[in-house]
Amino acid sequence: MDMNFAGRRLDMARCHVMGVLNVTPDSFSDGGQFNRPEVAIARARQMAADGAMFIDVGGESTRPGATPVSVQEELDRVCPVVEAIAKELEVVVSVDTSAPEVMTETAGLGAGLINDVRGLQREGAPEAVAKADIPACIMHIQGEPETMQARPEYRNVCREVSSFLTERMRAAELAGIRPENIILDPGFGFGKTLEHNLQLLAAMEQLHVLGHPLLVGMSRKSMLGAITGREVNERLPASLAAATIAAMKGVSIVRVHDVRETVDAVKVVTAMKEAR
Numbered sequence: 001m002d003m004n005f006a007g008r009r010l011d012m013a014r015c016h017v018m019g020v021l022n023v024t025p026d027s028f029s030d031g032g033q034f035n036r037p038e039v040a041i042a043r044a045r046q047m048a049a050d051g052a053m054f055i056d057v058g059g060e061s062t063r064p065g066a067t068p069v070s071v072q073e074e075l076d077r078v079c080p081v082v083e084a085i086a087k088e089l090e091v092v093v094s095v096d097t098s099a100p101e102v103m104t105e106t107a108g109l110g111a112g113l114i115n116d117v118r119g120l121q122r123e124g125a126p127e128a129v130a131k132a133d134i135p136a137c138i139m140h141i142q143g144e145p146e147t148m149q150a151r152p153e154y155r156n157v158c159r160e161v162s163s164f165l166t167e168r169m170r171a172a173e174l175a176g177i178r179p180e181n182i183i184l185d186p187g188f189g190f191g192k193t194l195e196h197n198l199q200l201l202a203a204m205e206q207l208h209v210l211g212h213p214l215l216v217g218m219s220r221k222s223m224l225g226a227i228t229g230r231e232v233n234e235r236l237p238a239s240l241a242a243a244t245i246a247a248m249k250g251v252s253i254v255r256v257h258d259v260r261e262t263v264d265a266v267k268v269v270t271a272m273k274e275a276r
Helices: 037-049 071-088 100-108 125-132 157-174 194-202 204-210 222-228 236-248 259-275
Strands: 002-005 008-011 016-022 054-058 092-096 113-116 136-139 182-185 253-256
Touching: 016 037, 016 259, 037 054, 037 071, 054 071, 054 253, 071 092, 071 100, 092 100, 100 113, 100 125, 113 125, 125 157, 136 157, 157 182, 157 194, 157 204, 194 204, 194 222, 194 236, 222 236, 236 253, 236 259, 253 259
Parallel strands: 016 054, 016 253, 054 092, 092 113, 113 136, 136 182
Antiparallel strands: 002 008
């Protein structure tokens, strides 16, 4: 199935790599590395050269315990970077935001995807995406980034994630978002324990019944640290394993920090699937 990202069509039956570009001072893995526009744009060029089909620009850290930023500060961080990447590179510019004002402004600058970790729950967010008429990724989260890892609890995490995503899909469609513009993300690490994350990963195929492409992000996350005992910058092998599992389970987009290595891993999965 093809999806139109602001004029760039991609086959979502294949797995694509999304490079993470945090223009923040406090993101969990790369905070402060790319928060100057010229450095961020150079990083985007490298990720595109390494094979990223999407570059996800974020101006507000959503790590556990992160402090929210003002809309104006988020706009100041992301807009110059989004505009420059959209003009220069043959990639889909994704914007990691929950703020309707940021969605509207960046769509006008060439963004082709809105990636909202809060599942379009903020007032005006679904309407902003509908008006921009570009795809949106709706992610599951329990709570808010500041508190989500305090005591996450589920009776059945897979069922509850699916129910949440179904409810948010309906709200999105009622606001005018076309069904063909919806991507879903189970939200690894967002209000979930290690056990919850592993249960979700094991049952990933169940989310395909919702009828939309899936995006997942597990790169360098604490769930991988808990499994391996490795620090954030030592989690490349674990991140590649997680991305490979996701690709084998039919995910359309894997969101990662290490683009070149993940592109190679996805190529192996794709070749195996095509040989069947």
